[in-house]
Amino acid sequence: MQKLAILVTRLSSWVLSKMGRGGSMPGRLGIKIAPDCLNHLKFGGPVILVTGTNGKTSTANMVSDLMEEAGYKVVTNRKGDNLRVGITSTLLSHCSLSGRVKADAAVLEVDELNMKYIVPALPVTAIVVNNFFRDQLDRAGEMERIIDTIESVLPDYQGDLILNGNDPNVVRLAMAAPNARKIYFGAAKNASTVEHSAEAAEGKFCPKCGSRLEYDFYQYSHIGQFHCSSCDFATPKLDVCPDEIDLDAHTFRYDGHVYPMASDGLYSLYNCAAVLAAARSAGVDPKLAEKVFARAERPAGRNERFEKAGRDCILNLVKNPTGANEVMKVIEKDPAKKTIVIVLNDNAQDGRDISWIYDTVFEKLMDDSTEEIICTGTRAWDMALRIYYGGFTGKIRPEESMEAAVHEALQAPHVYAVATYTALLPTRNTIVKEMGL
Incomplete structure (x- = not known):
């Protein structure tokens, strides 16, 4: 059945590629034929998983590029098909009928709730965990459910555990993995560091004893340097800690070498730190990451800029309070006159629960x-009400048609578009069409 599963997956992937399509259907077929098909695959090198709430795609793609720079032939789910069926499609489409993966290394982005399927099935050598934030509450539930799911596969895990040492909810995974080698990454204090934070935070209590956590400083949300008020749980010694961070010049220093940041914002810095920690794990020269960061492609909708004939529009994906707050900070730093269009959908992939918009500091836009x-999407009026309650004194325009909203916004010379997951591609396509790109 294993050979049949591989054959059907490879054939269906080939047919879809000829049709100019992709997707996870081949993996779904493979699993249906042989439910344990992943367990029997053979790998000839490291298997690196990347998970967490924000930054999975960017980090996984940069780790893949890093391994290729080091001379590895890499198989990866670069487009972000990070569920069990998508990962199965990726691996079975790149292996022989005997189950040998045709690569020297595998780098896989994995959805947090799907880690329970992937870790036990593959010979994983390293797991990178970026961060944990509340996200898609109706699908994932509270963050505790996500952490519990990952902790459940760690007691027998013997590879490297590469953890964000500035996130207490990530650091707690170390307690569930007694046999793993821990590598911690983080970031030094910089111009954006604050001693107090009013942002939504999930790092208030110690996972070891339940007492309140105290912070020496915050980078953003609950990411920072912390210690428990009652026990020894605290920010661990960081193995990778960029310093001399210049968010305006988009550079930082690590181990005496200056690197470019792959994108704007502190969240991008943490992605870069995760990549450097992965290099340490794999025994790869970290200086190879300089090229990777310099040429890193921003995924669609991640601070993506469109320009033509004196007009410009910057598009960003938002999906939870923490990620959205980082986008708000980028927009807030721009003093130029601007129009903003917010596209809020509540489809299944976005999450039906939109209460997160009240944990996002949209007030940063209100100067x-x-x-x-302009508020649009399936929950346009809810978004407009949120902006009204925030005290915005400028013009608030609800518009049920996303196309009309983007058209009206682009009458201004300088526009920011903010869109949720299912709204991102339609919004992007409309921007491209409206600007004639």
Whole structure:
């Protein structure tokens, strides 16, 4: 059945590629034929998993590029098909009928709730965990459920555990993995570091004893340097800790070498630190990451800029309070007159529960430089109400048609578009069409 599963997956992937399509259907077929098909695959090198709430795709793609720079032939789910069926499609489409994966290394982005399927099935050598934030509450539930799911596969895990040492909810995974080698990454204090934070935070209590956590400083949300008020749980010694961080010049220093940041914002810095920690795990020269960061492609909708004839529009994906707050900070730093269009959907992939918009600091947009905020998507009126309650004194325009909203916004010379998951591609396509790109 294993050979049949591989054959059917490879054939269906080939047919879809000829049709100019992709997707996880081949993996679904493979699992249906042989439910344990992943367990029998053979790998000839490291198997690196990347998981966490924010930054999985960017980090996994950069780790893949790093391994290729080091001379490895890499198989990866670069487009972010990170569920069990998508990962099965990727691996079975790149292996022989005997089950040998045709690569020297595998780098796989994995959805947090799907780690329970992937870790036990593959000979994993390293797991990178970026962060944990509340996200898609109706699908994933509270963050505790996600952490419990990952902790459940760690007691017997013997590879490297590469953890964000500035996130207490990530650091707690170390307690569930007694046989793993731990590698911690984080970031030094910088111009954006604060001693107090009013942002939504999930790192308030010690996972070891339940007492309140105290912070020496915050980078953003609950990411920072912490210690328990009652026990020894604290930020561990960081193995990878970029310093001399210049968020305006988009550079940082690590181990005496200056690197470019792959994108704007502190969240991008943490992605870069995770990549450097993965290099340490794999025994790869970290300086190879300089090229990787310099040429890193921003995934669609991650601070993506469109320009033509004196007009520009910057598009960003938002899906939870923490990621959205980082986008708000980027927009807040721009003093130019601007129009903002927010596309809020509540489809299954977005999450039906939109209460997260009240944990997002949209007030950062509400200064004199913002001339108009246009709200659209399936929950346009809810978004407009949130902006109204935030005290915005400029023009608030609800518009049920996303196409009409983008058209109206692009009458202004300088526009920011913010869209949730299912709204991102339609919004992007409309921007491209409207600007004639």
